[in-house]
Amino acid sequence: MQIDAPFWDSLVFDGIDDVEVEAVTAAFGTVEVVARGRAAACSDCGRFSDRVRDRYQRRLRDLPLAEQGFVIQLTVRRFICGSADCPRRTFAEPFSRLAAPYARFTTRLNHALEWVGLALAGRVGARLAAQLGFGAGRMTLLRRVMALPDRRFSTPRVLGVDDFAIRRGRTYPTVLTSVEDHRVVDVLPTREAGLLAAWPRAPDAAPPMLCRSPTWFHLWQGLGRAMETCVAAYRDCLRNPVDSLSHGPDPSPQEWGRGQPGGPWLR
Ligand SMILES: [Zn+2]
Known part of the structure; x- marks a missing residue:
């Protein structure tokens, strides 16, 4: 397929300056962009080189385009560093803004998989990923979530401690929360001091x-359920708000609840 290279460059590699499009093909529900790097500098000495040692291919799955699969076929060149005082002999084009080293997904697809994995985890996430055309199984989603860096650890100033029951009350883990910013800090396997x-x-x-x-x-859940049950039981006793306006002035505090166990709100 003949292409408008600047258009595809701006569409696929917006903000990624070190990649350029060579060709675009579409077949069997998949759009494939063939691309290569523009230039690369040695990661140690920072000097550019034009001495290509070899090339290899990377196939990167990207976010779907118009409900079609989208793949980037990337040619990676390995250069010889020409600097005499550089300890590195060869270096490959990194394409760090497009994908992580050895990754089979682009960074943006990887982020989408992380969001799905964090929201829905393995099996349900895999079903949604299939519907969205991401082509990732449950283990892929779980690996993406497990690979996420841990949140920056900081000791809360006020630590809330509570326990809860799992396995029908046979196990009581302890949940630690930061009281000031209302977030769960850690979960301990038991409630031992x-x-x-x-x-x-x-x-x-x-x-x-x-x-x-x-x-x-x-406790909050139990209280809420009890209140809901109580209000539902006395629902027929609730005074019509329109009728209440025609009953004259509000009763005095001494009259509140007189003969009416539920107070002024119940007949
Ligand atoms: Zn070098």
Whole structure:
């Protein structure tokens, strides 16, 4: 297929200056862009070289285009570094803004897979990925999530501690939360005090202030259900708001609840 190279360059490699399009083909529901690098500098000495030692191919799956698969067939050149005082003999074009080393997906597709994996995890995420045309299985999604860097660790100033039951009440893990910014910090496998005492914190951080976690999920949940049941049971007793306007002035505080167990809100 003859191509408008500047158009495809701007479409596929927007913000990626070291790649240029050579050809575009479309067949069997897949658009394939053939591309190569423009120039590369040695990662050690920073000098550019035009002495090509060899070439190899990378096939990168990218985000779908108009519900068609999208693949970048990339020619990678390995150069000989001509600098006499450089310890590196050869170097390959890195294309670091397009894909990670040895990756089979572009960086943008990788990010999309991370989002799907974080939201839906393995099996459900794989079903959504298939619908979106990402072509990634559940293990791929899980590997993307596992490869994500850990969040920067900081010891909370106020640490909330609570336990919860799993496995029908046979196991009680402990959840640690940062009370001030309402985030889960860690989950300990049991509710033994020794585990909490040994819980690691940043070496130079002051010991956190401990409190019973305000996120007592089970208590809030139980209270909400009880309130819902109570209100539903007395639903027929609720006074019509239109009728209440025609009943004259509001009762005095002494009259509140007189003969009406539910107070002024119940008949
Ligand atoms: Zn060099």
